[in-house]
Amino acid sequence: GQTSSGKTFTMNGSGADPGIIPLAVRDIFDTAAEAADRVFLIRVSYMEIYNEEINDLLTLGSEKLPIHESLERGVYVSGLREEIVNNAEQVLQLLELGEANRHFGETNMNVRSSRSHTIFRMVIESSAKHQTNSGDAIRVSILNLVDLAGSERIPKTGADGVRLKEGKHINKSLMILGNVINKLSENGKQRGHIPYRDSKLTRILQSALGGNAKTSIICTAAPEEIHIEETRGTLQFASRAKCVSNCAQVNEILTDAALLKRQKLEIEELRKKLQGSHSEDLEQLILKQRNDMHKSELERDRLAMELEEERRLRETLEHRLAKQKMSQNHNNTDISVEQFADSSQLDVLKTPDSKRTPDGFVASRSHYLKDAEFCPIPENLGSVADEDLWMQLNKGCITDLDMLEMTSDFKCPPSPEDTTA
Ligand SMILES: Nc1ncnc2c1ncn2[C@@H]1O[C@H](COP(=O)(O)OP(=O)(O)OP(=O)(O)O)[C@@H](O)[C@H]1O
Structure with a gap:
């Protein structure tokens, strides 16, 4: 004014x-x-x-x-x-x-x-x-x-x-x-x-x-x-x-002490926020890791079972081979196991077509040995082999009898029906 x-x-x-x-x-x-x-x-x-x-x-x-x-x-x-x-x-x-x-x-x-x-x-x-x-x-x-x-x-x-x-x-x-x-x-x-x-x-x-x-x-x-x-x-x-x-x-x-106190409070609050925001992610991560771990355990158990099965099978076969070898040693006329050194021949031991007997083994499979050289028919049997007699003479060492029919030396006896006719 x-x-x-x-x-x-x-x-x-x-x-x-x-x-x-x-x-x-x-x-x-x-x-x-x-x-x-x-x-x-x-x-x-x-x-x-x-x-x-x-x-x-x-x-x-x-x-x-x-x-x-x-x-x-x-x-x-x-x-x-x-x-x-x-x-x-x-x-x-x-x-x-x-x-x-x-x-x-x-x-x-x-x-x-x-x-x-x-x-x-x-x-x-x-x-x-x-x-x-x-x-x-x-x-x-x-x-x-x-x-x-x-x-x-x-x-x-x-x-x-x-x-x-x-x-x-x-x-x-x-x-x-x-x-x-x-x-x-x-x-x-x-x-x-x-x-x-x-x-x-x-x-x-x-x-x-x-x-x-x-x-x-x-x-x-x-x-x-x-x-x-x-x-x-x-x-x-x-x-x-x-x-x-x-x-x-x-x-x-703010005094230094007050500033320090405020900053501490702020840090504490931020830490809480940080923990809050990450907890959901961490939970999900933990859950996923648990699932993965569980899957791994199941897989491990499955493999362990398969391994055990393989081991048992191997033991059984080794046991049979050992017995067969002992049996072969006692009978020189029998087919020796050493004759089957070829691994492809040994493979037949695992084939589902094998005729299993407690003390025997399958000598051949038709697709491995087409000429059936493995099973010489004993002289005293003539051209016809009776299955029971064959097994008896071979002391349990049986072969694929269906295959025998295909050998050149094997002459199939006429069936009673054919004779009658
Ligand atoms: N409201 C009021 N009641 C009674 N007297 C007043 C009032 N306002 C101002 N006066 C009187 O008027 C005169 C001038 O007032 P004041 O000195 O306050 O003026 P101002 O605006 O400050 O002047 P300047 O700028 O010259 O200082 C003074 O003597 C003061 O006492």
Whole structure:
């Protein structure tokens, strides 16, 4: 608002009618007292920007403090005194001290015109009294209560000399504040560069204007018609400022211990999630491996049974061969087993067509020895061999009798029917 429209009065008020600053201070301490589960540390500072220079209002004779910027603290005024306070009264006393140090000047429009912008700052830190799952996080809030010097028309204020110089600085910084607000109120992509650095006021209030902050602006206007231009300008500024939208979040600072504790919790949660997501896959894998193992066991049992069967068969045959050999040794006229050295002949022992007798073996198979050389018919038998007699003479060594019929020496006796005919 223009000069003498009531900005300082709105912020400070009077004894009987306290302004925003004393009301806010009391409110903060009341709220802190209600939050029984948290401990608070509150610090205050009070500065003014006079002729584009920063003065500490809580330190007598302090002038021209520089602005610095760091990753940890952001933009800050170096060397500014910060007082730790425990109650509202303490703060109000400091405010009084600051007011006494502030630059005021008499103009045609205001006998006690603010010739500087002031920033009263409260830094409120809090942490949980008792340790919680979220660790020892410290919440940090900063409350800036700003009283601007009023814009002024030089002819109206009648400023000259020092007042004129002050007025120029005031107007310039207010114009830059207007530019910053205009830029911030533009659509995100069209915003472009925001000229925070063009004035100390906007630089210090950078985070409060367009950063992680909630900002309230009170505009004051003089009702007289003569000030209509200034009132119009004030209202234009207000309508632009309404378009700025910020996104405020809770600021937390973590101590090393709190950070470690949080990270441990996060790791634990992630581990649980990881186990949960893999358990189904693992179960399926285990099930498949069990099935495979079971199949392998069945196959192994089957092979073992086959092997056992083979072994038993082999033993039986070896046993028979041994017996047959002994039998052959006792009867030289019998066919010797050695005659069957040819493996193809030995194979007949396994053929299903073999006529099995406990002590005998099959001498031949028709498809192995087509001429039946294996079974010379004994001389005393003549041309016809009776099956029983053949077996008797051969001591159990029987041959394929069907094959005998095909030998050249074998003459089949005529059947009784044929003889009768
Ligand atoms: N609401 C109000 N009730 C009573 N007095 C008021 C009110 N608003 C302003 N005043 C009085 O008007 C005068 C000018 O007010 P104030 O100094 O607050 O104006 P300002 O906008 O801060 O001016 P400047 O920009 O020049 O500092 C003061 O004497 C103040 O006490």
